[in-house]
Amino acid sequence: MIDSQTTNNPITTLPYTPIPATLTKIVTESWDTKTFHAEFNDEALKDSFTYEPGQFQQVSVFGVGECTFCLTSSPTRKGHIEFSVKKVGSVTSALHDMSEGDLVGIRAPLGNFFPYNEWKGKNLLFAGGGIGMAPMRSLLNFCLDNRDDYGEITTIYGARTPGDLCFAYEFEEWNSKGKLHLTVDVGDDDWKDHVGHVPGYLKELAPSPDNAIAITCGPPIMIKFILPEFASLGFKPEQIYTTLEMKMKCGVGKCGRCNIGSKLVCLDGPVFSLAEIDELPPEF
Amino acid sequence: MKDRVLLKDKTGDFLGFLAERFEIVAPVERADAPAEFKELAESDVPALDGSKPMMTPKDYLLPRHEVLVKIDMAGGETKVETPLPEEKPRVMLCAWLADAQAIQVLDRVFLDRKFVDPYYSCRRENLVLFAVIPAEMRWSWFSGSVDDVETWKSSVDGLMYDLGDRFYIESTSEKGAELIASAPLSEASETDTAAKNKLWDAFKNTGLQPFAGKALYENLAWDDPIWEEMAQKCIACGMCSFMCPSCSCFDIQDETCGHCVERYRCRDTCQFEDFTLMGHGHNPRATQLPRSRQRLLHKFKYQHEQFGVVGCTGCGRCVELCPVNIDIREALNRTCVEPMEQKAEA
Numbered sequence: 001m002i003d004s005q006t007t008n009n010p011i012t013t014l015p016y017t018p019i020p021a022t023l024t025k026i027v028t029e030s031w032d033t034k035t036f037h038a039e040f041n042d043e044a045l046k047d048s049f050t051y052e053p054g055q056f057q058q059v060s061v062f063g064v065g066e067c068t069f070c071l072t073s074s075p076t077r078k079g080h081i082e083f084s085v086k087k088v089g090s091v092t093s094a095l096h097d098m099s100e101g102d103l104v105g106i107r108a109p110l111g112n113f114f115p116y117n118e119w120k121g122k123n124l125l126f127a128g129g130g131i132g133m134a135p136m137r138s139l140l141n142f143c144l145d146n147r148d149d150y151g152e153i154t155t156i157y158g159a160r161t162p163g164d165l166c167f168a169y170e171f172e173e174w175n176s177k178g179k180l181h182l183t184v185d186v187g188d189d190d191w192k193d194h195v196g197h198v199p200g201y202l203k204e205l206a207p208s209p210d211n212a213i214a215i216t217c218g219p220p221i222m223i224k225f226i227l228p229e230f231a232s233l234g235f236k237p238e239q240i241y242t243t244l245e246m247k248m249k250c251g252v253g254k255c256g257r258c259n260i261g262s263k264l265v266c267l268d269g270p271v272f273s274l275a276e277i278d279e280l281p282p283e284f
Numbered sequence: 285m286k287d288r289v290l291l292k293d294k295t296g297d298f299l300g301f302l303a304e305r306f307e308i309v310a311p312v313e314r315a316d317a318p319a320e321f322k323e324l325a326e327s328d329v330p331a332l333d334g335s336k337p338m339m340t341p342k343d344y345l346l347p348r349h350e351v352l353v354k355i356d357m358a359g360g361e362t363k364v365e366t367p368l369p370e371e372k373p374r375v376m377l378c379a380w381l382a383d384a385q386a387i388q389v390l391d392r393v394f395l396d397r398k399f400v401d402p403y404y405s406c407r408r409e410n411l412v413l414f415a416v417i418p419a420e421m422r423w424s425w426f427s428g429s430v431d432d433v434e435t436w437k438s439s440v441d442g443l444m445y446d447l448g449d450r451f452y453i454e455s456t457s458e459k460g461a462e463l464i465a466s467a468p469l470s471e472a473s474e475t476d477t478a479a480k481n482k483l484w485d486a487f488k489n490t491g492l493q494p495f496a497g498k499a500l501y502e503n504l505a506w507d508d509p510i511w512e513e514m515a516q517k518c519i520a521c522g523m524c525s526f527m528c529p530s531c532s533c534f535d536i537q538d539e540t541c542g543h544c545v546e547r548y549r550c551r552d553t554c555q556f557e558d559f560t561l562m563g564h565g566h567n568p569r570a571t572q573l574p575r576s577r578q579r580l581l582h583k584f585k586y587q588h589e590q591f592g593v594v595g596c597t598g599c600g601r602c603v604e605l606c607p608v609n610i611d612i613r614e615a616l617n618r619t620c621v622e623p624m625e626q627k628a629e630a
Contacts, residue, residue, distance in 0.1 A: 017352075062545045249535060250536065253393070253398060255536065256554070257552070261589075262585070262589035267398055
């Protein structure tokens with residue numbers, strides 16, 4: 001993790017100190033979710049900053065507080081970083097009230113990342129629900145930008161309604177460089193794609209587990225029902241990856257609230273294979 | 285290196301010697317509260333004998349309220365400042381040995397794990413540590429039950445045994461030996477050494493529990509009925525964590541004053557409901573049962589898995605101070621020892 005960091009990123013020596021960054025673009029994804037583009041004010045850091053797909057960051061709204069978000073942009077697309085925010089509490093509401101040009105603080109990159117080097121030559125299957133697409137989008141775009149390294153790249157993405165689907169502006173790319181299957185719980189008059197939950201759609205599409213890795217993220221209820229579907233398709237726990245979510249304050253293994261058994265989500269995660277999760281106490 | 289003694293009426297000379305070389309950190313009596321570890325001011329009288337209840341050394345190493353970052357947004361410009369404590373040679377006197385060992389646990393959290401905590405590190409790096417073995421043991425201590433306390437001597441630079449009119453000072457590191465060699469101390473007699481050995485044996489054997497010597501991390505059960513029992517009694521006041529020498533969980537909050545923001549950390553505990561409550565409303569430890577279980581498993585199982593040391597050092601504060609008399613010694617005996625004995629009988 002530290003290896004990927006640059007020497008002029010203070011996270012290594014002053015891990016609690018947020019680095020000023022400016023919001024350069026705000027995209028409204030759905031009625032409750034926005035994606036923020038941010039650039040570090042420090043030119044040198046802006047150019048040298050790098051991260052891995054799956055890592056996360058702590059974003060500060062000064063005077064309100066700090067919140068944990070995944071880096072949803074791909075490190076292959078340099079110059080700025082992105083994070084998607086669902087409006088749920090005080091920091092996320094303050095972010096939603098911000099405008100382009102406003103200042104935030106960022107501590108990044110934190111946590112582990114998807115072992116994409118081990119997956120070269122394999123077929124990748126992404127199964128996401130709602131805002132759960134955000135952590136997978138970094139890896140998805142990273143793999144699409146390194147298209148020749150991977151086999152088939154298939155995405156199943158679902159949300160409650162068509163209006164809840166995020167990143168619609170990238171669907172064309174996801175479907176041309178890979179294959180995209182969309183589904184919603186409830187459609188509207190214009191909806192022509194699949195209607196139903198992600199786990200059911202996965203069963204219907206029945207992708208092969210041979211030489212494949214499945215990556216899944218979404219609300220706990222989706223994860224609960226999708227894991228048995230993967231199992232019945234023949235995916236082994238070592239072939240299934242997800243990112244875990246816990247409340248965090250420090251993000252650097254000190255504040256003590258993101259443990260699951262002896263693992264810390266902020267240091268040992270957020271990316272875990274199902275085989276690793278099966279070893280943890282049944283806290284979730 | 286020969287051990288030496290400090291005659292209590294010569295304490296002033298000894299402290300003067302230390303003050304020339306170090307910032308002295310020691311428990312200081314307060315009018316209506318337990319002694320608290322702080323940097324000695326000239327007017328402070330340190331409570332050196334460890335006989336009274338006291339706050340833990342973590343209050344010095346990890347202050348209850350500590351500003352991590354100052355943000356000044358005056359005039360549309362944003363300046364972010366990191367106010368680190370001054371690095372200087374410090375000597376800490378008269379931590380209970382259990383508290384000194386707890387610093388080993390804190391070290392593994394704050395000086396290790398990929399990121400070094402710079403605030404903790406500034407205070408800890410050049411710290412010479414002398415622990416105290418008081419003349420009288422406290423009824424609540426059970427250090428000998430959680431670990432081989434003999435090995436704890438390497439966690440400190442020296443020990444001060446209270447022998448009534450004098451302290452027997454034993455060095456347990458090179459740094460400690462160098463220091464007491466040049467300090468204004470007297471030679472220890474054979475009688476002093478015998479008295480010191482007797483006191484050490486008393487400490488080792490204080491409050492030994494049936495679970496002593498048992499590998500708790502192997503035997504603590506996730507689904508033991510004891511967690512529900514503890515949860516029923518617990519009022520989630522957080523006393524056990526706040527007064528624990530090794531509990532170090534903290535919260536981070538912003539405080540705004542005009543155009544300035546102070547981001548500070550303060551104590552937090554896994555016993556509080558909102559400790560793991562997430563913004564969208566989900567709480568993985570939504571009731572007291574998983575919270576009670578988390579605290580004990582963290583100390584006796586998870587930290588052992590993480591660092592190879594047990595997170596509890598048997599200082600007994602949580603036993604003494606719990607307002608509803610939850611006794612972790614009893615819980616550990618119930619959840620580990622009784623099932624093991626039943627198994628052996630069967």
